[in-house]
Amino acid sequence: MVHTVEIEIAGRILRLETGRVAKQADGSIWASYGDTVILATAVAAQTAKPGIDFLPLTVDYQEKTYAAGKIPGGYFKREGRPSEKEVLTSRLIDRPLRPLFPEGYYFETQVIASVLSADKTGSSDVISITAASAALSISNIPFQGPVAGIKIGRVNGQFVVNPDLETMEKSELNLVVAGTADAIMMVEAGANELSESTMLQALELAHAEIKKIVAQIAELAKKVGNKKREVKVEAIDPTLAAKVKDMVAQPIREAIMIPNKAARQERLDQVLAQAVEKLKNPEAPTSERHIKIVFHGLEYTEVRNMILEKGSRADGRGPSDIRPITCEVGVLPRTHGSALFTRGETQSLAVVTLGTTDDEQRIDALEGEYMRTFMLHYNFPPFSVGEARPLRSPGRREVGHGALAERALKPVIPGKDVFPYTLRIVSEILESNGSSSMATVCGGTLAMMDAGVPIKEPVAGIAMGLIKEGNGVMILSDILGLEDHLGDMDFKVCGTKNGVTALQMDIKIGGITMALMQQALEQARAGRLHILSHMAKALTGARENLSPFAPRIYTMKVKQDKIRDIIGQGGKTIRGIQADCGVKINIEDTGIVTIASADEVSLQKAKDIIGRLTEEVEIGKVYMGTVRKIMDFGAFVEVLPGTDGLVHISQLAHHRVKAVSDEVAEGDQILVKVLEIDKQGKIRLSRKETMPAPAEGGAKDQAGG
Numbered sequence: 001m002v003h004t005v006e007i008e009i010a011g012r013i014l015r016l017e018t019g020r021v022a023k024q025a026d027g028s029i030w031a032s033y034g035d036t037v038i039l040a041t042a043v044a045a046q047t048a049k050p051g052i053d054f055l056p057l058t059v060d061y062q063e064k065t066y067a068a069g070k071i072p073g074g075y076f077k078r079e080g081r082p083s084e085k086e087v088l089t090s091r092l093i094d095r096p097l098r099p100l101f102p103e104g105y106y107f108e109t110q111v112i113a114s115v116l117s118a119d120k121t122g123s124s125d126v127i128s129i130t131a132a133s134a135a136l137s138i139s140n141i142p143f144q145g146p147v148a149g150i151k152i153g154r155v156n157g158q159f160v161v162n163p164d165l166e167t168m169e170k171s172e173l174n175l176v177v178a179g180t181a182d183a184i185m186m187v188e189a190g191a192n193e194l195s196e197s198t199m200l201q202a203l204e205l206a207h208a209e210i211k212k213i214v215a216q217i218a219e220l221a222k223k224v225g226n227k228k229r230e231v232k233v234e235a236i237d238p239t240l241a242a243k244v245k246d247m248v249a250q251p252i253r254e255a256i257m258i259p260n261k262a263a264r265q266e267r268l269d270q271v272l273a274q275a276v277e278k279l280k281n282p283e284a285p286t287s288e289r290h291i292k293i294v295f296h297g298l299e300y301t302e303v304r305n306m307i308l309e310k311g312s313r314a315d316g317r318g319p320s321d322i323r324p325i326t327c328e329v330g331v332l333p334r335t336h337g338s339a340l341f342t343r344g345e346t347q348s349l350a351v352v353t354l355g356t357t358d359d360e361q362r363i364d365a366l367e368g369e370y371m372r373t374f375m376l377h378y379n380f381p382p383f384s385v386g387e388a389r390p391l392r393s394p395g396r397r398e399v400g401h402g403a404l405a406e407r408a409l410k411p412v413i414p415g416k417d418v419f420p421y422t423l424r425i426v427s428e429i430l431e432s433n434g435s436s437s438m439a440t441v442c443g444g445t446l447a448m449m450d451a452g453v454p455i456k457e458p459v460a461g462i463a464m465g466l467i468k469e470g471n472g473v474m475i476l477s478d479i480l481g482l483e484d485h486l487g488d489m490d491f492k493v494c495g496t497k498n499g500v501t502a503l504q505m506d507i508k509i510g511g512i513t514m515a516l517m518q519q520a521l522e523q524a525r526a527g528r529l530h531i532l533s534h535m536a537k538a539l540t541g542a543r544e545n546l547s548p549f550a551p552r553i554y555t556m557k558v559k560q561d562k563i564r565d566i567i568g569q570g571g572k573t574i575r576g577i578q579a580d581c582g583v584k585i586n587i588e589d590t591g592i593v594t595i596a597s598a599d600e601v602s603l604q605k606a607k608d609i610i611g612r613l614t615e616e617v618e619i620g621k622v623y624m625g626t627v628r629k630i631m632d633f634g635a636f637v638e639v640l641p642g643t644d645g646l647v648h649i650s651q652l653a654h655h656r657v658k659a660v661s662d663e664v665a666e667g668d669q670i671l672v673k674v675l676e677i678d679k680q681g682k683i684r685l686s687r688k689e690t691m692p693a694p695a696e697g698g699a700k701d702q703a704g705g
Contacts, residue, residue, distance in 0.1 A: 003223040005216040010161040027139030031131035035119035040131035044141045045108040059094035059111045067118040068366040087399045096178035096185040100144040104233035118366040122165040134217045138224040148213035149178045150206045177206035181214045190407040193499035196521040236290045244294040259315040261433045308472045320477045327538035329450040336550040337451020341443035345433035350443030352451040354550045355422035356596040357586045376425040378402035384432045401437040408441045408494035408502035412456040420555045434480040435463035449539045452546040457496035460531040464491040477527045493524035554595045562614040581606040627668045645683030
């Protein structure tokens, strides 16, 4: 049976339908919003995956090019590996869904959101969150939702719900929020230095819209009427649990107070190994796994109790304390800019490379093609956490962390009219113990300033955590990996001294209230300003000069009708300039000419040539011209490349000229003055005006002669 619900969001109807397509999936939703259509499906295995103690959930978002009336590029002409946008949107859907599965649910579960039709609204990401949640909600999968997604923009001081792409180009905010009826579950935002209070207002607006959609999903689930599967939590022998607790509780308390990450983990591993060795029952195959479950449960409890009851953290810091910070710049001699940012046991080596327009990345998206002039790539090698494993291409985590740091820095990157470079930052994580993406933001800022990029303001990032047990709440600044793993929130805040440039929040519990969100933002601001003060000790602003190894780029504006003069017939002129000067030249249809060179001398040579090619003739100005053609009535003289004027026979000399050839010959270099440019663009020149006047007697003799 087909069931549908509809709701109006931002002037467009969101329609969720089930029962017509993909009926063999446990749950399927045909979601439409404007001309965007998403098919979301959810399927779970019938039996639990043996030997695991985590949620085996996979979420995939895929864009079909036919959705926008396109055929894929490339040789195979079919969709290939996921694009960066598909990877990021898959994460965006996954993050609010994952915390809403019950403890002990170990069934392989797959959610797929497919874009079947795409308009220019750019809303496929938030509709996919909503559709995926609806597919899980109407199924028998024990999902404790629903959730819904909303996008918020801000134009001219006014918030806009689910803005289209045209509006987003003018927006100073790009905020995606997912939440339940009671609380916010996930936040992803880029902002143009907006205040914390403004961000809170946007979150409140988003949650109000989310509540409306969630109510409709709940109504749809009620219509379908599927009964949820029961989740049976594996029973652990209370006697075994008590023995494990008696043996390891105190050693765990002591181990978690070891400041060094590696030493702390080594001691915890030893305690666990001793417990397994002593308490394992060879006749009970599950006993070892149960010992580990009890051990990790105690570790979770002890770390949280220590923070809530004593206000003390694993490395001895208080809740709002920041780890020691070290900032170094110019650490690599031949790169265009580099910085080493270290905070506690987290370290990022950030490297900047400056390129030309040839280095821009072409993105062929469903909504249209565009060029990307700023890129940030994040690498997380295994040695950064003391592991030995094969190197692979960047995974979803690496792509997501890089995108967050790029979003945080983008608002302070100067426009191409000020800084006409393609900019790439690479962050190599050399050590990691929490918040490596935020170290990337700080290191990236320092590396750009080291490269001489005139950023508007330095940006810093900080990761906030949350421990919540009943009424006990503690917000933590600059969280460790342990606190991220055992805590309830990972809330990353980036910004300048003036305001927020990026947010990312993930919750592991049922959500976070606005009051807690406000407290976390205020504590994050204090931490951000502290980090910025340490960064300022290394560099307070961009270096005045670029690296000698960076390309030199000069931008000039010429009249559009002069573009053909630079290009020449069949591109002959521009190729000649590039070959002679060793430069790269790019010309836009608007008349913007960009010249890139490895050295100043070549750049100046090319500038001079293009300047002569595009120079405009001025009345009253004297030029050294070349005689190109002789006629009975005068001589045509080229005063600028491709620009000729006529010197009438009467303007060749002060005396009377009988024949033009008596005064000049083709190829002669002569000085001429521009007398007039008529409406048709014809230029009248004078040689006589550039010659000294003859003596008075000589003039009479010449006249008489």
